[in-house]
Amino acid sequence: MAVEHVDGKDKGNVMLFALSTCGWCGKTKDLLRQMGVRFDYVFVDLLEGKEQDDAMNTVEKFNPHGSFPTLVIHDKLAIIGFREQEIREALGP
Amino acid sequence: MSFTGINESDVDRMYLTLKKEAEDGGYRLNPDVDFTKNLIRGLLKNEQRYGYRACPCRLASGRAAEDLDIVCPCDYRDMDINDFDACYCALYVSDAIAQGGKTVSSVPERRPPRSDRGKRTAVHTISTGPVPALPLPVWRCRVCGYLCAREQPPGICPICKVTKDRFERFI
Numbered sequence: 001m002a003v004e005h006v007d008g009k010d011k012g013n014v015m016l017f018a019l020s021t022c023g024w025c026g027k028t029k030d031l032l033r034q035m036g037v038r039f040d041y042v043f044v045d046l047l048e049g050k051e052q053d054d055a056m057n058t059v060e061k062f063n064p065h066g067s068f069p070t071l072v073i074h075d076k077l078a079i080i081g082f083r084e085q086e087i088r089e090a091l092g093p
Numbered sequence: 094m095s096f097t098g099i100n101e102s103d104v105d106r107m108y109l110t111l112k113k114e115a116e117d118g119g120y121r122l123n124p125d126v127d128f129t130k131n132l133i134r135g136l137l138k139n140e141q142r143y144g145y146r147a148c149p150c151r152l153a154s155g156r157a158a159e160d161l162d163i164v165c166p167c168d169y170r171d172m173d174i175n176d177f178d179a180c181y182c183a184l185y186v187s188d189a190i191a192q193g194g195k196t197v198s199s200v201p202e203r204r205p206p207r208s209d210r211g212k213r214t215a216v217h218t219i220s221t222g223p224v225p226a227l228p229l230p231v232w233r234c235r236v237c238g239y240l241c242a243r244e245q246p247p248g249i250c251p252i253c254k255v256t257k258d259r260f261e262r263f264i
């Protein structure tokens with residue numbers, strides 16, 4: 001899977017499932033960068049075939065709607081959509 | 094985000110076209126022009142890779158028939174503007190947001206999940222009792238609700254400009 005890595009403060013495992021074309025996904029990515037958090041992200045629309053399917057199955061495990069952005073924190077908590085307050089609370093200083 | 098193969102003059106042109114079409118039909122584009130143009134880049138990107146303007150904030154399957162409900166403007170736009178002041182992507186917004194009285198926030202996904210798709214039903218079922226025999230069928234635009242009684246739906250919805258394939262038989 002074409003996972004991109006962004007360096008920053010270690011807050012544990014932070015994984016963003018996003019689409020390359022989606023406005024709220026972009027805002028979520030910008031927020032994480034601005035907060036200086038270390039995270040990984042993947043643009044699911046740029047994956048193909050089985051890789052995309054596997055990614056969707058993972059997204060749906062955390063967010064049955066399979067919508068974007070889905071931010072998975074510590075392989076447990078999912079924040080769905082650009083929810084600035086919640087993201088700041090979960091990963092704040 | 095910028096995409097390869099997307100021409101900025103096409104983005105500007107499409108922005109003006111969408112803005113005019115929206116306003117003519119009583120809709121509003123998001124007043125945040127940078128955000129809006131970004132979504133337009135996404136729409137153009139999707140047109141390039143799928144052949145139709147699939148919603149930039151949803152994962153398209155690439156199969157036109159399955160994605161028909163999320164070709165922009167999607168079947169969910171008007172309900173989301175009603176309930177949340179913006180469509181799912183926030184390309185289209187309510188008057189309150191367009192005029193700066195309110196700000197947009199995240200809209201929950203209303204489209205059914207993958208496992209429930211394809212079970213298309215009429216959006217509203219209102220019991221009316223027996224319907225009198227009509228001289229013509231009535232067609233409903235799934236996007237904006239425009240109704241017309243004629244042999245076939247129009248090629249383009251006069252209100253929201255979507256194509257004929259977005260109409261359903263209503264009565």
Ligand code: SF4
Nearest residue numbers: 148165167180181182
């Ligand atoms: S109307 Fe909004 S939510 Fe619907 S397809 Fe267009 S951009 Fe996406």
